[in-house]
Amino acid sequence: MMGQQDRVDQFKSxxxxxxxxxxxxxxxxxxxxxxxxxxxxxxxxxxxxxxSSHGTTNPLAxxxxxxTAIIGLSLTVAGGALFVRYSVAQFLRFxxxxxxxxxxxxTDRLVEALGGAAAPAAADPDRVTA
Amino acid sequence: MxxxxxxxxxxxxxxxxATAPLLALRGLQAGYxxxxxxxxxxxxxxxxxxxxxxxxxxxxxxxxxRVIAGLHPALSGxxxxxxxxxxxxxxxxxxxxxxxxxxxxxxxxxxxTVRENLWMMTHGARGAKLAQIEEAAFARFPRLGERRxxxxxxxxxxxxxxxxxxxxxxxxxxxxxxxxxxxxxxxLVVEELYAxxxxxxxxxxxxVVVEQFASIVLGIADRAAVMVNGxxxxxxxxxxxxATLSETYLGA
Numbered sequence: 001m002m003g004q005q006d007r008v009d010q011f012k013s014x015x016x017x018x019x020x021x022x023x024x025x026x027x028x029x030x031x032x033x034x035x036x037x038x039x040x041x042x043x044x045x046x047x048x049x050x051x052s053s054h055g056t057t058n059p060l061a062x063x064x065x066x067x068t069a070i071i072g073l074s075l076t077v078a079g080g081a082l083f084v085r086y087s088v089a090q091f092l093r094f095x096x097x098x099x100x101x102x103x104x105x106x107t108d109r110l111v112e113a114l115g116g117a118a119a120p121a122a123a124d125p126d127r128v129t130a
Numbered sequence: 131m132x133x134x135x136x137x138x139x140x141x142x143x144x145x146x147x148a149t150a151p152l153l154a155l156r157g158l159q160a161g162y163x164x165x166x167x168x169x170x171x172x173x174x175x176x177x178x179x180x181x182x183x184x185x186x187x188x189x190x191x192x193x194x195x196r197v198i199a200g201l202h203p204a205l206s207g208x209x210x211x212x213x214x215x216x217x218x219x220x221x222x223x224x225x226x227x228x229x230x231x232x233x234x235x236x237x238x239x240x241x242x243t244v245r246e247n248l249w250m251m252t253h254g255a256r257g258a259k260l261a262q263i264e265e266a267a268f269a270r271f272p273r274l275g276e277r278r279x280x281x282x283x284x285x286x287x288x289x290x291x292x293x294x295x296x297x298x299x300x301x302x303x304x305x306x307x308x309x310x311x312x313x314x315x316x317x318l319v320v321e322e323l324y325a326x327x328x329x330x331x332x333x334x335x336x337x338v339v340v341e342q343f344a345s346i347v348l349g350i351a352d353r354a355a356v357m358v359n360g361x362x363x364x365x366x367x368x369x370x371x372x373a374t375l376s377e378t379y380l381g382a
Contacts, residue, residue: 005334007228008152008177011304012212014227020219 032086038079045072150213152177152336153198153305158207160190160197167193169360170207175305175353178334180327182351182368184344184375190360191340192234195307198338199231200224211305228304234313236294240283244274247282247293251300258300267296270326288319295326306330308339312346324350348372 049069053062151174158171168190175181185191196202198209200221209217211229225231239247248263258266268275271292277285282293291311298306308327312320320343328350331337341347348354354371356364356378364371364378371378 007302007304007334008336011152011228015212015214015216018214018216018219018223018227020214020216020223 028086031082035079035082035084035086038075039083040079042072042074042076042079045069045075048072150177151175151210152212153338154208154210155194155198156208156210158194158197158209159205160193160202161205162193166205167360168197171357171360171362173355173362173365175336175338177336178331179352180331180337180339180350182344182347182354183338183340183357184342184347184354184371185357186342188359189357191357192309193360194357195231195233195309195338195340199229199307201231225301228302229307230298230301230303230305231307232294232298232309232311234309236290238282238290238293238297240290241281243279243281244285244293245278247297248300251297263300267300270299270329271296286319287315288323291315291319291323292326295323295330299330303335305336305338308337310340310342312341312343320346344372344375 046069049065049067049072052068053065056062056065154174155171158168159166160168171190171194173181173183173194183191183194193202197204200216200219200223204217207217208215211224211227216224239250242250245264248267249260251263252258252260264275264278268278273289274292274296277289282290285293295311311323311327315323324346327337327339331350339347339351344354348368348371351368353366354368355362356371356375358378364374
Protein backbone atom coordinates (compact mmCIF):
# COMPACT_ATOMS: atom_id res chain seq x y z
CA MET A 1 0.00 0.00 0.00
CA MET A 2 1.32 3.46 -0.81
CA GLY A 3 2.09 6.06 1.86
CA GLN A 4 -0.83 8.17 2.98
CA GLN A 5 0.66 11.38 1.63
CA ASP A 6 1.08 9.69 -1.77
CA ARG A 7 -2.47 8.41 -1.53
CA VAL A 8 -3.79 11.91 -0.81
CA ASP A 9 -1.74 13.31 -3.70
CA GLN A 10 -3.05 10.61 -6.01
CA PHE A 11 -6.58 11.27 -4.81
CA LYS A 12 -6.19 15.00 -5.49
CA SER A 13 -4.81 14.25 -8.93
CA UNK A 14 -7.68 11.88 -9.76
CA UNK A 15 -10.25 14.35 -8.53
CA UNK A 16 -8.69 17.14 -10.58
CA UNK A 17 -8.78 14.96 -13.72
CA UNK A 18 -12.35 13.83 -13.13
CA UNK A 19 -14.76 14.93 -15.81
CA UNK A 20 -17.41 16.53 -13.68
CA UNK A 21 -20.31 18.03 -15.52
CA UNK A 22 -21.99 20.96 -13.87
CA UNK A 23 -24.91 19.86 -11.79
CA UNK A 24 -27.35 19.35 -14.60
CA UNK A 25 -30.14 17.46 -12.96
CA UNK A 26 -32.48 20.42 -13.40
CA UNK A 27 -31.47 20.92 -17.03
CA UNK A 28 -31.74 17.20 -17.78
CA UNK A 29 -35.20 17.08 -16.32
CA UNK A 30 -36.25 20.15 -18.30
CA UNK A 31 -34.94 18.62 -21.55
CA UNK A 32 -36.76 15.39 -20.75
CA UNK A 33 -40.00 17.30 -20.32
CA UNK A 34 -39.37 19.28 -23.51
CA UNK A 35 -38.77 15.98 -25.35
CA UNK A 36 -42.01 14.52 -24.05
CA UNK A 37 -43.93 17.67 -24.96
CA UNK A 38 -42.46 17.67 -28.48
CA UNK A 39 -43.38 14.02 -28.89
CA UNK A 40 -46.99 14.98 -28.32
CA UNK A 41 -46.92 18.39 -30.05
CA UNK A 42 -45.14 17.10 -33.19
CA UNK A 43 -47.92 14.69 -34.29
CA UNK A 44 -50.47 17.36 -33.33
CA UNK A 45 -48.80 19.84 -35.73
CA UNK A 46 -48.77 17.14 -38.42
CA UNK A 47 -52.48 16.61 -37.84
CA UNK A 48 -53.10 20.34 -38.14
CA UNK A 49 -51.22 20.27 -41.47
CA UNK A 50 -53.31 17.37 -42.67
CA UNK A 51 -56.59 19.02 -41.67
CA SER A 52 -55.63 22.34 -43.27
CA SER A 53 -54.68 20.65 -46.54
CA HIS A 54 -57.78 18.48 -46.50
CA GLY A 55 -60.14 21.46 -46.27
CA THR A 56 -58.80 23.35 -49.31
CA THR A 57 -58.18 22.90 -53.03
CA ASN A 58 -55.83 25.88 -53.13
CA PRO A 59 -52.33 24.53 -54.01
CA LEU A 60 -50.61 27.39 -52.10
CA ALA A 61 -52.52 26.58 -48.94
CA UNK A 62 -51.75 22.91 -49.46
CA UNK A 63 -48.04 23.74 -49.77
CA UNK A 64 -48.24 25.60 -46.48
CA UNK A 65 -49.93 22.59 -44.92
CA UNK A 66 -47.16 20.33 -46.24
CA UNK A 67 -44.54 22.57 -44.64
CA THR A 68 -46.52 22.54 -41.38
CA ALA A 69 -46.63 18.74 -41.47
CA ILE A 70 -42.87 18.52 -42.12
CA ILE A 71 -42.24 20.87 -39.19
CA GLY A 72 -44.46 18.63 -37.06
CA LEU A 73 -42.50 15.59 -38.17
CA SER A 74 -39.21 17.30 -37.35
CA LEU A 75 -40.50 18.26 -33.91
CA THR A 76 -41.52 14.64 -33.30
CA VAL A 77 -38.08 13.34 -34.27
CA ALA A 78 -36.31 15.96 -32.15
CA GLY A 79 -38.63 15.27 -29.23
CA GLY A 80 -38.07 11.54 -29.55
CA ALA A 81 -34.31 12.02 -29.58
CA LEU A 82 -34.42 14.23 -26.48
CA PHE A 83 -36.71 11.83 -24.69
CA VAL A 84 -34.55 8.80 -25.44
CA ARG A 85 -31.37 10.67 -24.51
CA TYR A 86 -32.62 11.90 -21.16
CA SER A 87 -34.78 8.99 -20.02
CA VAL A 88 -34.13 5.56 -21.46
CA ALA A 89 -30.43 6.08 -22.15
CA GLN A 90 -29.94 7.41 -18.62
CA PHE A 91 -31.53 4.24 -17.31
CA LEU A 92 -29.80 1.88 -19.69
CA ARG A 93 -26.27 3.24 -19.34
CA PHE A 94 -25.66 1.10 -16.25
CA UNK A 95 -26.86 -1.94 -18.12
CA UNK A 96 -24.67 -1.05 -21.09
CA UNK A 97 -21.67 -0.49 -18.83
CA UNK A 98 -22.27 -3.88 -17.19
CA UNK A 99 -22.67 -5.56 -20.59
CA UNK A 100 -19.47 -3.98 -21.84
CA UNK A 101 -17.60 -5.07 -18.70
CA UNK A 102 -18.88 -8.67 -18.99
CA UNK A 103 -17.87 -8.79 -22.62
CA UNK A 104 -14.38 -7.58 -21.76
CA UNK A 105 -14.08 -10.13 -18.96
CA UNK A 106 -15.27 -12.89 -21.31
CA THR A 107 -12.66 -11.88 -23.88
CA ASP A 108 -9.94 -11.90 -21.21
CA ARG A 109 -10.98 -15.38 -20.08
CA LEU A 110 -10.97 -16.60 -23.68
CA VAL A 111 -7.51 -15.14 -24.34
CA GLU A 112 -6.23 -16.69 -21.11
CA ALA A 113 -7.70 -20.09 -22.03
CA LEU A 114 -6.26 -19.94 -25.53
CA GLY A 115 -2.88 -18.97 -24.10
CA GLY A 116 -3.07 -21.93 -21.70
CA ALA A 117 -3.97 -24.32 -24.52
CA ALA A 118 -1.23 -23.01 -26.82
CA ALA A 119 1.53 -23.43 -24.22
CA PRO A 120 1.35 -27.27 -23.88
CA ALA A 121 1.00 -27.64 -27.63
CA ALA A 122 4.16 -25.61 -28.15
CA ALA A 123 5.97 -27.66 -25.52
CA ASP A 124 5.03 -30.93 -27.25
CA PRO A 125 5.26 -30.50 -31.04
CA ASP A 126 4.46 -34.20 -31.64
CA ARG A 127 1.14 -33.90 -29.87
CA VAL A 128 -1.69 -34.83 -32.20
CA THR A 129 -4.84 -32.80 -31.93
CA ALA A 130 -8.16 -33.83 -33.40
CA MET B 131 -9.28 25.45 23.13
CA UNK B 132 -7.39 22.26 23.71
CA UNK B 133 -5.64 20.25 21.04
CA UNK B 134 -7.14 16.84 20.27
CA UNK B 135 -5.26 14.20 22.24
CA UNK B 136 -6.49 10.70 21.35
CA UNK B 137 -4.59 10.39 18.10
CA UNK B 138 -1.49 12.38 18.90
CA UNK B 139 0.66 9.31 18.39
CA UNK B 140 -0.56 9.13 14.85
CA UNK B 141 -0.04 12.78 14.01
CA UNK B 142 3.48 12.10 12.79
CA UNK B 143 2.09 9.79 10.09
CA UNK B 144 -0.39 12.31 8.88
CA UNK B 145 -0.04 13.91 5.48
CA UNK B 146 1.72 17.20 5.24
CA UNK B 147 -0.14 20.32 4.10
CA ALA B 148 -2.91 19.22 6.38
CA THR B 149 -4.29 22.73 6.51
CA ALA B 150 -6.16 22.68 3.20
CA PRO B 151 -9.37 20.71 3.63
CA LEU B 152 -9.61 17.49 1.65
CA LEU B 153 -13.36 17.67 1.90
CA ALA B 154 -15.47 20.78 2.38
CA LEU B 155 -19.15 21.61 2.24
CA ARG B 156 -20.14 25.23 1.71
CA GLY B 157 -23.75 26.28 2.22
CA LEU B 158 -24.95 22.87 1.09
CA GLN B 159 -28.67 22.43 0.67
CA ALA B 160 -30.42 19.19 -0.24
CA GLY B 161 -33.87 17.73 0.05
CA TYR B 162 -36.39 15.15 -0.97
CA UNK B 163 -39.48 15.76 -3.07
CA UNK B 164 -39.35 19.51 -2.72
CA UNK B 165 -38.74 19.44 1.03
CA UNK B 166 -35.38 20.86 2.01
CA UNK B 167 -33.68 18.84 4.73
CA UNK B 168 -30.21 20.37 4.66
CA UNK B 169 -30.29 24.11 5.14
CA UNK B 170 -26.84 25.39 4.24
CA UNK B 171 -24.42 22.94 5.80
CA UNK B 172 -20.80 24.11 6.21
CA UNK B 173 -18.22 21.52 7.15
CA UNK B 174 -14.61 20.80 6.35
CA UNK B 175 -12.13 18.01 7.04
CA UNK B 176 -8.39 18.25 6.67
CA UNK B 177 -6.38 15.37 5.25
CA UNK B 178 -5.85 12.58 7.74
CA UNK B 179 -8.33 13.98 10.23
CA UNK B 180 -11.47 12.49 11.71
CA UNK B 181 -14.65 14.54 11.78
CA UNK B 182 -17.54 13.29 13.88
CA UNK B 183 -20.99 14.52 12.90
CA UNK B 184 -23.44 14.00 15.71
CA UNK B 185 -27.11 14.66 15.96
CA UNK B 186 -30.49 13.19 16.71
CA UNK B 187 -32.59 11.12 14.33
CA UNK B 188 -33.75 13.04 11.29
CA UNK B 189 -31.11 15.75 11.64
CA UNK B 190 -29.85 15.22 8.08
CA UNK B 191 -26.61 13.38 8.87
CA UNK B 192 -27.19 10.51 6.47
CA UNK B 193 -28.35 12.88 3.75
CA UNK B 194 -25.13 14.85 4.20
CA UNK B 195 -23.07 11.70 3.66
CA ARG B 196 -25.19 10.71 0.66
CA VAL B 197 -24.61 14.12 -0.92
CA ILE B 198 -20.86 13.85 -0.29
CA ALA B 199 -20.80 10.38 -1.87
CA GLY B 200 -22.68 11.66 -4.93
CA LEU B 201 -25.73 9.51 -4.20
CA HIS B 202 -28.03 12.46 -3.68
CA PRO B 203 -27.97 15.75 -5.57
CA ALA B 204 -27.33 19.01 -3.79
CA LEU B 205 -29.93 21.69 -4.40
CA SER B 206 -27.38 24.44 -3.89
CA GLY B 207 -24.05 25.12 -2.27
CA UNK B 208 -20.65 23.64 -2.97
CA UNK B 209 -19.25 20.20 -2.44
CA UNK B 210 -15.48 20.56 -2.60
CA UNK B 211 -13.28 17.49 -2.73
CA UNK B 212 -9.52 18.07 -2.81
CA UNK B 213 -10.28 21.71 -3.56
CA UNK B 214 -12.40 20.96 -6.58
CA UNK B 215 -16.14 21.56 -6.83
CA UNK B 216 -17.60 18.16 -7.62
CA UNK B 217 -21.35 18.83 -7.41
CA UNK B 218 -22.95 16.52 -9.92
CA UNK B 219 -20.12 13.96 -10.00
CA UNK B 220 -21.44 10.43 -10.16
CA UNK B 221 -20.98 8.15 -7.15
CA UNK B 222 -18.93 5.66 -9.17
CA UNK B 223 -16.48 8.38 -10.25
CA UNK B 224 -16.04 9.56 -6.67
CA UNK B 225 -15.71 5.99 -5.40
CA UNK B 226 -13.14 5.17 -8.07
CA UNK B 227 -11.09 8.20 -7.03
CA UNK B 228 -11.10 7.05 -3.41
CA UNK B 229 -14.21 8.31 -1.64
CA UNK B 230 -15.79 5.37 0.14
CA UNK B 231 -19.16 5.34 1.90
CA UNK B 232 -20.06 2.57 4.33
CA UNK B 233 -23.77 3.08 4.57
CA UNK B 234 -26.18 2.72 7.41
CA UNK B 235 -27.29 -0.91 7.43
CA UNK B 236 -23.86 -2.06 6.22
CA UNK B 237 -24.71 -2.61 2.56
CA UNK B 238 -23.19 -6.07 2.38
CA UNK B 239 -24.61 -8.89 0.25
CA UNK B 240 -26.31 -11.06 2.87
CA UNK B 241 -26.73 -14.10 0.61
CA UNK B 242 -23.05 -14.20 -0.40
CA THR B 243 -20.19 -15.56 1.68
CA VAL B 244 -17.56 -13.33 3.27
CA ARG B 245 -15.14 -14.28 0.52
CA GLU B 246 -17.67 -13.52 -2.22
CA ASN B 247 -18.47 -10.18 -0.60
CA LEU B 248 -14.79 -9.31 -0.76
CA TRP B 249 -14.61 -10.68 -4.26
CA MET B 250 -17.15 -8.07 -5.31
CA MET B 251 -14.58 -5.45 -4.41
CA THR B 252 -11.99 -6.69 -6.90
CA HIS B 253 -13.73 -4.40 -9.40
CA GLY B 254 -13.17 -1.33 -7.26
CA ALA B 255 -9.89 -2.13 -5.52
CA ARG B 256 -7.46 -0.49 -7.94
CA GLY B 257 -6.66 -3.64 -9.86
CA ALA B 258 -5.96 -5.71 -6.75
CA LYS B 259 -6.38 -9.46 -7.01
CA LEU B 260 -8.72 -11.38 -4.75
CA ALA B 261 -5.80 -12.99 -2.91
CA GLN B 262 -4.34 -9.56 -2.07
CA ILE B 263 -7.72 -8.27 -0.99
CA GLU B 264 -8.30 -11.28 1.24
CA GLU B 265 -4.85 -11.02 2.72
CA ALA B 266 -5.33 -7.35 3.58
CA ALA B 267 -8.86 -7.84 4.91
CA PHE B 268 -8.11 -10.92 7.01
CA ALA B 269 -4.94 -9.40 8.45
CA ARG B 270 -6.98 -6.49 9.75
CA PHE B 271 -10.05 -8.53 10.65
CA PRO B 272 -8.88 -12.03 11.66
CA ARG B 273 -12.41 -13.00 12.66
CA LEU B 274 -13.52 -12.57 9.05
CA GLY B 275 -10.75 -14.95 8.03
CA GLU B 276 -12.25 -17.58 10.30
CA ARG B 277 -15.64 -17.00 8.69
CA ARG B 278 -14.50 -16.70 5.10
CA UNK B 279 -16.89 -19.37 3.78
CA UNK B 280 -19.83 -18.31 5.95
CA UNK B 281 -22.84 -16.63 4.35
CA UNK B 282 -22.64 -12.97 5.44
CA UNK B 283 -26.29 -12.72 6.42
CA UNK B 284 -25.85 -15.45 9.05
CA UNK B 285 -23.05 -13.62 10.88
CA UNK B 286 -23.54 -11.42 13.92
CA UNK B 287 -24.21 -7.71 13.45
CA UNK B 288 -20.69 -6.83 14.56
CA UNK B 289 -19.12 -9.26 12.13
CA UNK B 290 -21.30 -7.92 9.32
CA UNK B 291 -20.16 -4.42 10.18
CA UNK B 292 -16.56 -5.64 10.15
CA UNK B 293 -17.16 -7.07 6.70
CA UNK B 294 -18.60 -3.75 5.55
CA UNK B 295 -15.53 -1.97 6.93
CA UNK B 296 -13.19 -4.53 5.38
CA UNK B 297 -14.86 -4.14 2.00
CA UNK B 298 -14.51 -0.39 2.19
CA UNK B 299 -10.89 -0.47 3.31
CA UNK B 300 -9.69 -2.82 0.58
CA UNK B 301 -10.49 -0.08 -1.92
CA UNK B 302 -7.68 1.95 -0.28
CA UNK B 303 -9.92 4.97 0.32
CA UNK B 304 -8.58 8.48 0.71
CA UNK B 305 -11.81 9.56 2.38
CA UNK B 306 -13.93 7.15 4.38
CA UNK B 307 -17.52 8.03 5.21
CA UNK B 308 -19.05 5.97 8.01
CA UNK B 309 -22.76 6.10 8.65
CA UNK B 310 -24.02 4.94 12.03
CA UNK B 311 -21.45 2.24 12.60
CA UNK B 312 -22.97 1.43 15.98
CA UNK B 313 -26.51 0.85 14.77
CA UNK B 314 -28.06 -2.22 16.38
CA UNK B 315 -24.81 -3.37 17.97
CA UNK B 316 -23.89 -4.15 21.56
CA UNK B 317 -21.70 -1.54 23.31
CA LEU B 318 -18.73 -3.92 23.51
CA VAL B 319 -18.90 -4.61 19.77
CA VAL B 320 -19.17 -0.88 19.08
CA GLU B 321 -16.04 -0.28 21.15
CA GLU B 322 -14.22 -2.96 19.21
CA LEU B 323 -15.28 -1.47 15.89
CA TYR B 324 -14.28 2.04 16.87
CA ALA B 325 -10.90 0.73 17.98
CA UNK B 326 -10.49 -0.49 14.40
CA UNK B 327 -11.65 2.85 13.05
CA UNK B 328 -9.09 4.59 15.29
CA UNK B 329 -6.45 2.30 13.84
CA UNK B 330 -7.51 3.24 10.30
CA UNK B 331 -7.50 6.92 11.28
CA UNK B 332 -4.00 6.53 12.72
CA UNK B 333 -2.88 5.32 9.30
CA UNK B 334 -3.90 8.73 7.97
CA UNK B 335 -7.18 8.01 6.21
CA UNK B 336 -9.52 11.00 6.30
CA UNK B 337 -12.73 9.94 8.01
CA VAL B 338 -16.16 11.49 8.38
CA VAL B 339 -18.21 9.52 10.85
CA VAL B 340 -21.86 10.11 11.51
CA GLU B 341 -23.21 8.88 14.83
CA GLN B 342 -26.04 9.33 17.26
CA PHE B 343 -24.00 8.06 20.19
CA ALA B 344 -21.35 10.59 20.98
CA SER B 345 -19.20 9.13 23.72
CA ILE B 346 -17.12 6.65 21.71
CA VAL B 347 -16.84 8.57 18.47
CA LEU B 348 -15.65 11.75 20.21
CA GLY B 349 -12.75 9.73 21.58
CA ILE B 350 -11.31 9.21 18.11
CA ALA B 351 -12.34 12.47 16.46
CA ASP B 352 -10.16 15.50 15.79
CA ARG B 353 -13.17 17.73 15.30
CA ALA B 354 -16.85 17.31 15.92
CA ALA B 355 -20.00 18.94 14.65
CA VAL B 356 -23.55 18.71 15.88
CA MET B 357 -26.35 18.77 13.37
CA VAL B 358 -29.93 19.52 14.28
CA ASN B 359 -32.77 19.98 11.79
CA GLY B 360 -30.44 20.13 8.81
CA UNK B 361 -28.15 22.77 10.28
CA UNK B 362 -24.76 22.61 11.94
CA UNK B 363 -25.47 24.12 15.32
CA UNK B 364 -22.11 23.53 16.93
CA UNK B 365 -18.63 22.70 15.71
CA UNK B 366 -15.23 22.50 17.32
CA UNK B 367 -12.84 20.40 19.35
CA UNK B 368 -14.47 17.17 20.57
CA UNK B 369 -13.98 18.10 24.23
CA UNK B 370 -15.74 21.43 23.70
CA UNK B 371 -18.57 19.89 21.70
CA UNK B 372 -18.98 17.12 24.27
CA ALA B 373 -19.30 19.64 27.08
CA THR B 374 -22.15 21.42 25.35
CA LEU B 375 -23.75 18.41 23.71
CA SER B 376 -26.82 18.06 25.88
CA GLU B 377 -27.55 21.80 25.63
CA THR B 378 -27.18 21.63 21.86
CA TYR B 379 -29.40 18.57 21.52
CA LEU B 380 -32.07 19.97 23.75
CA GLY B 381 -31.74 23.54 22.52
CA ALA B 382 -31.34 24.88 26.05
